[in-house]
Amino acid sequence: MQDNLKSSSYQQLEQKSKYTNMFLRWFLYFVLILFASYFIFPLYVMVVTSLKTMEEIRQGTLLSWPSGLNFESWAVAWGGRGYGAGDTFLKPYFWNSIKMVVPAVFFSTFIGAMTGYVLTKWRFKGDSWVFLFLLFGCFIPFQAILLPMARTLGALGISNSIVGLVLVHTVYGIPFTTLFFRNYYVSVPTELVKAARIDGAGFFKIFFKILLPISAPIIVVTVIWQFTQIWNDFLFGSTFSFGEAAPIQVALNNMVLSSTSVKEYNVDMASAIIAGVPTLIVYVLAGKYFIRGLTSGAVKG
Amino acid sequence: MFKWLEKNLPKIVMAPAVGLIGWFVYGFVLWTLYISFTNSKILPKYELWGFGQYEKLWASRKWLISVDNLLVFTALFLIFCIVIGIILAIFLDQKIRAEGVLRTIYLYPMALSFIVTGTAWKWILNPTLGIQKMFIDWGFENFTFDWLVNREMAIYTIVIAGVWQSAGFVMALFLAGLRSVEDEIIKAAKIDGAGLFTVYWRILLPMMRPVFFTSFVILVHISIKSYDLIVALTQGGPGISTTMPALFMTQAAFHKSQVGLSAASAMMMFMAVAAVIIPYLYSELRRENAR
Numbered sequence A: 001m002q003d004n005l006k007s008s009s010y011q012q013l014e015q016k017s018k019y020t021n022m023f024l025r026w027f028l029y030f031v032l033i034l035f036a037s038y039f040i041f042p043l044y045v046m047v048v049t050s051l052k053t054m055e056e057i058r059q060g061t062l063l064s065w066p067s068g069l070n071f072e073s074w075a076v077a078w079g080g081r082g083y084g085a086g087d088t089f090l091k092p093y094f095w096n097s098i099k100m101v102v103p104a105v106f107f108s109t110f111i112g113a114m115t116g117y118v119l120t121k122w123r124f125k126g127d128s129w130v131f132l133f134l135l136f137g138c139f140i141p142f143q144a145i146l147l148p149m150a151r152t153l154g155a156l157g158i159s160n161s162i163v164g165l166v167l168v169h170t171v172y173g174i175p176f177t178t179l180f181f182r183n184y185y186v187s188v189p190t191e192l193v194k195a196a197r198i199d200g201a202g203f204f205k206i207f208f209k210i211l212l213p214i215s216a217p218i219i220v221v222t223v224i225w226q227f228t229q230i231w232n233d234f235l236f237g238s239t240f241s242f243g244e245a246a247p248i249q250v251a252l253n254n255m256v257l258s259s260t261s262v263k264e265y266n267v268d269m270a271s272a273i274i275a276g277v278p279t280l281i282v283y284v285l286a287g288k289y290f291i292r293g294l295t296s297g298a299v300k301g
Numbered sequence B: 001m002f003k004w005l006e007k008n009l010p011k012i013v014m015a016p017a018v019g020l021i022g023w024f025v026y027g028f029v030l031w032t033l034y035i036s037f038t039n040s041k042i043l044p045k046y047e048l049w050g051f052g053q054y055e056k057l058w059a060s061r062k063w064l065i066s067v068d069n070l071l072v073f074t075a076l077f078l079i080f081c082i083v084i085g086i087i088l089a090i091f092l093d094q095k096i097r098a099e100g101v102l103r104t105i106y107l108y109p110m111a112l113s114f115i116v117t118g119t120a121w122k123w124i125l126n127p128t129l130g131i132q133k134m135f136i137d138w139g140f141e142n143f144t145f146d147w148l149v150n151r152e153m154a155i156y157t158i159v160i161a162g163v164w165q166s167a168g169f170v171m172a173l174f175l176a177g178l179r180s181v182e183d184e185i186i187k188a189a190k191i192d193g194a195g196l197f198t199v200y201w202r203i204l205l206p207m208m209r210p211v212f213f214t215s216f217v218i219l220v221h222i223s224i225k226s227y228d229l230i231v232a233l234t235q236g237g238p239g240i241s242t243t244m245p246a247l248f249m250t251q252a253a254f255h256k257s258q259v260g261l262s263a264a265s266a267m268m269m270f271m272a273v274a275a276v277i278i279p280y281l282y283s284e285l286r287r288e289n290a291r
Helices: A002-050 A054-059 A072-079 A091-121 A127-138 A143-155 A162-185 A190-198 A203-214 A216-232 A235-240 A248-257 A265-285 A287-297 B002-035 B052-059 B061-092 B099-111 B114-125 B131-137 B154-179 B183-191 B196-207 B209-225 B228-233 B245-254 B259-290
Strands: none
Touching (some): A002 A265, A002 B061, A002 B114, A002 B154, A072 A265, A091 A127, A091 A162, A091 A190, A091 A203, A091 A216, A127 A162, A127 B002, A127 B259, A143 A162, A143 B245, A143 B259, A162 A216, A162 A235, A162 A287, A190 A203, A203 B002, A216 A265, A216 A287, A216 B114, A235 A248, A235 B245, A248 B114, A248 B228, A265 A287, A265 B114, B002 B259, B052 B061, B052 B259, B061 B099, B061 B154, B061 B209, B099 B154, B114 B228, B154 B209, B183 B196, B209 B245, B209 B259, B228 B245, B245 B259
16 A cells, blocks of 8 residues: 555656756756857857958957858968068978977877886886886976076077977977886786796897887877877977078967958967867867877876 | 886887976976076066065056956856756756757857867957947847947956856766766655655755766866956956956966066966865775775
8 A cells, every 4th residue: 555655656656747847958958059159169260260251350250150151361361461571470390390290299108118118028126116207297387497407408509490309399298108118018918028027039120020019009199198288389489490490380379469461350260270270170070089088198288 | 228128118109298297397397497486578587586576466557457356257157157057967868859960059158268269259358349239229229338449347257258168168067977877866755755856956966076076176176277358358458457367477477577576476476276186086986095
């Protein structure tokens, strides 16, 4: 009897909660989409603004649709207007960034793989202190090293050069790449290495034959992380380079700030998109690895 | 000889990394610390001068405004990022359709540089052609939104752009945290009659303590170091109303020939970061050792 009572009131409750549930789900989607539009809004505005003429920009609103697919401001942002002095455009700086990113990512990833390998598979006395020693480099505010770095680059004769920036990004990438590889190799069974050692395999042979073939995921994570960090860097780029050796973020900032002529917002937005597109493509294609790097290397911010 | 080489090969391979970090991180920080105790102006001088630069720093109106801005920014940045991040994570955790697409949208700002997003926000927030004009064109004729050029309000535009950039990241951290909780715990709570709200408020969120901690540390770290966004959005202006410590440091060092003063400001930033990071590292290590 009591059981019956219970179940009927339970049914009522279930009926009621069905409506509340439906309402809740609508509310849920409403909030999620609201936030999605907040996040997408600047990207949308950038794209439509870059496709408008200045006339359209003055007449329309932020959200209004461009009259057609007009890529003129993209061409201006990338290749300039073709009159000599004062004509800044992104193409040379884009290549500067490529020339800076590729070696810096390669060196920092390679060094990180090696240190991660030693710290987990060739352990020595005090190795966890060495790891902590390297890890601390993830956290320092770079302001504390800017002054001596500027002097060192000057002393080495590589200030205001791509080589100098490659050195800077390689060095300050090492703590992160070490962290990534160390945490990955920790979970690789050490027995594999021990067995190979008994078979007479040496230090490098074990790395290249056993560790490297299974490292693909962590290499992808590390390369994406380093690529994004270095491509997006502004502090080092703006402090240690200027003029023709500047990377793209510095050039973009200079272009937007230059007050020589009338503000051309469509060109500004096209430039911003060009500077953001490489990392955005990587994010869309390899989001999973991007997020993994973010959650484990995020201490840097 | 060969034997020695073979035996010490791992250490030799480690040496470049340790050497580079030792020199470029520890050596450089110590150098900056030393210079902060000298009376260096355009060029570094090496005779000690005591705490003069720190006294000058804390007597500087610009530095005090920087610190004030940093506190306001950090507080709001933390609150909004964490609240929005948690809401999005919990909502996304409800077996949502198109979760992957939404997640991608929430997180894509993290892939862009602050210069790119700062440029976009500067355009959106500019009073002549941006949001203000949009609302006026829609018929709200008295609508004003001039925060970007308003001394009192400009700092909040940096909050808006900063939160937009980083909230999705907090969402990712919390979503990962929520997904790692075993279903059994939630089921057991539901059998005991707990509603969804209670499950989250009483059980899941308290379990997310480490995630809160991590987000807190990362966000404070981002805000102390924030530099690019301010350069792109306001250059510290109008006037010096949105200046922050990182901007103060680079300006003193590279534009105003106040090398000693900039070193002192860099060391203040260093100490602020250390005050947050050292307890964090300590607790992380303890957790790892406990495992």
